[in-house]
Amino acid sequence: MRPVLPGDISAAARALLPVPPAQRRQLAARLLREAHAADCYRKRFKKAHAMWGNGTLMAAALKRPTGREPRLDDQEYLECQSIVFNALQVRNKWKRTP
Structure with a gap:
């Protein structure tokens, strides 16, 4: 997957x-897998x-x-952003594990 920028977080949360x-958690993980697969394909x-x-x-x-x-203080949007950040954290931990 290519580097993650703020717009990526917004799009995924939306x-x-x-x-x-x-x-939502399942979809967030799927989006990360799809982005990774697409990057491999692109390369x-x-x-x-x-x-x-x-x-x-x-x-x-x-x-x-x-x-x-949505506005940044929209509670549901904040929860979706949190799910995306959490999925990225899980992915990053998995990548670092030998």
Whole structure:
């Protein structure tokens, strides 16, 4: 997966908003897997993956329905952002484990 920027977090959180709360963690993990797979595809074939984009979390997220970006004090949006950050932390810990 390509480096994660603030826009990636926003896009991923917006992709989680329409999903029932009980399914959001699973979708966040899936978005990370799709971004990683798309990045591998991009490196190998020198083009973006048709379904998951160019290897950014934003590209993977924006392939799903998203609404406009809510205000930063919107509680549900904050919870979705927290889920995305948590998924990134889990991924980073897994990557560092020998």
